Amino acid sequence: MPTIRKNGTPAYKRIQDTILKRIERGELKPGDAVESERSLARLHDVSLMTARHALVGLEREGLVERRHGAGTFVAAPKIHFNKLTSFSEQLAARSLDSASRVVALKVVDDEDEIAARLSLPGASRLLRIExxxxxxxxxxxxxxCYLSAEDFRGVSRQALERGSLFTLMEKEYGITIAHADEEIDATGADPDLARLLAVPKGYPVLRIRQTIYSTQGKPILYVLGMYRADRHVLRIRRYR
Incomplete structure (x- = not known):
């Protein structure tokens, strides 16, 4: 049974909270070593099993990496695709600062396949946000990202760089997002993508195509996302 402190918090959680606070304060950075199980057990006056439980939990969340024969190290920040949230919300949940740099904001009318995904006629005017x-x-x-240019007039570069597109759609256009259908595969970064991601050509990326629906059942947003594979984790629970 886990050791319990006076306020009822399990001791393994106390250890995790201590490590997380050090990461958030910048005292521990990606690649830095975390105390060993034995050291943590001694520091927090708990059993070796409790200390191990704490590190296993942090590893499961992608916050630390345990390397056989070397120890435990702070992992590079990763985003988990467990829930339909905006990028800003995902990073906030990991105590990371988020920002966006708009590469393109224009209206296009030659994306018939994407228009069809949004249940719009071919050659519809779409707002493309990169x-x-x-x-x-x-x-x-x-x-x-692609949206109906008619339904989402007035979207500005400043608003997109300041905050979440999801929040903008909900607050300014009265759209409540419900769910997304997704297609996921892996590919390598082409020269243009590699430049934008500051990685070598051919670097592994997750390619995720999303059609996002409102609570009214209407497809309102199509997103083609290219995500650095070393910064994102796709977690799936399977049942037999």
Whole structure:
């Protein structure tokens, strides 16, 4: 049974909270070593099993990496695709600063396949938004978003760089997002993508195509996201 402190919090959680606070304060950075199980057990006056449980939990969340024979190290920041949230919300949940750099904001009328995904006629005018998504100043992804240019007039570069597109759609256009259908595969970065992500050509990326629906069942947003594979984790629970 896990050791319990006076306020009822399990001791393994106390250890995790201590490590997380050090990461958030910048005392521990990606690649830095975390105390060993034995050291943590001694520091927190708990059993070796409790200390191990704490590190296993942090590893499961992608916050640390345990290297056989070397120890435990702070992992590079990763985003988990467990829930339909905006990039800004994902990073906030990981205590990371987010930002966006708009590469393109224009109206196009030659994306018939994407228009069809949005249940619009061919040659419909679509607003195309291409952004580099940054986490703690580092490129995490390049996203190309498509919306009806008629339904979403007035979207500005400043608004897109300030905050979440999801929030903008909900607050300014009265759209409540419900769910997304997604197609996911892996590919290598071409020269243009590699430049935007600041990685070598051919670097592994996750390619995610999303058709996002409102609570009215209407497809309102199509997103082609190219995500650095070393910064994102796709977690799936399977049942037999």
């Amino acid at each position: 952004r580099v998504r940054l986490g703690s100043g580092e490129p995490f992804a390049v996203e190309s």
